[in-house]
Amino acid sequence: MKKLILLSLIIIILPIMALAQQEYYYAFMTTCGRTAWVTTHHEMSAEEQLMYYDHYEHLYCELQVFDPDAP
């Protein structure tokens, strides 16, 4: 009986542990040449990937229009 419980636990726990160990790698290449390398625990949806890209593009690249009269 004990062996059966142990075996059941292993069958249940192992896939969970394997899932927890799983890593997903993403590279967000911005237009100014900086690349953000991100490792996540879960697979990102297309929407999430676009949100990350939008964020890094703004964060690292100079998308500003220069105003010559600016102080």
Place this chain on the structure above:
Amino acid sequence: MNYKLFFFFAFLFLFCQQVASQDTLGTSTHRFQYACKYKRDSLKKGYYNDLFFLDWGDNTSRFYSRIEYLKDSTMTAMLAAGENIAVIQEELRVYGYGKKYVIVKTPEEIVFSDRLITSRFYYKEPAPDFQWSLKQDTCSILGYPCQKAVCQYGGRVWTAWFTTHIPISDGPYKFSGLPGLILRISDEDQFFIFELSGMEDCQVPLLQAYGHNYNKIDKKRYLQISYRVWTENFDPSGNVKSFRVRDVQGRDVTDVNIPYIPIELY
């Protein structure tokens, strides 16, 4: 042609879905458009640009980025159409960057929501008493005679120009409480400048600033998280296991300081 029709109906469907998923507070009667210039680095010349809508009706208003609104609608429609991420990315890049925050003002309170990368937050605060100090200075903006008013808010001194010719006590960002619409407002350092660039009669639903997938947070905590997101590459979602940034030469620039100027200091 069929492709365009598909996009139109996808757009319409998603818009209706968005309306259904967020509380509607009423219907607007006016739309004011504000050009926004802001800095992220006090040492650098030049500004980042954004464009905001202030939809107003029945003492309630909604302030949000037009750029972000268009980007979000385009992204949702293209994703629903099964477009490739790279194609969507190229399409969205044309719009530039729009601030993600939305501000809903009622006479009693302000509801502020924001998306920090993928995490959505909102907080509520009582309608502030700006304690405006009215000045005698006047100017003309878009043909409207304006009067100067000064207040202190969020750790900055703000100068507003309002007109009584538009008897709506509202304005860009969280500002309101003057005897007319604020047509221009800027802080004393000129880090943030909002100026009216257009207006029209417009009937659209005034949606609440947040939906079911937003997390409630207090303002102090939001300001802390927001600061870390913009300066330390912090991701509030907790999904990121490791993170590095490399420049075009392949050098690690993860810990290089990123300049950021918050609109509110506290």
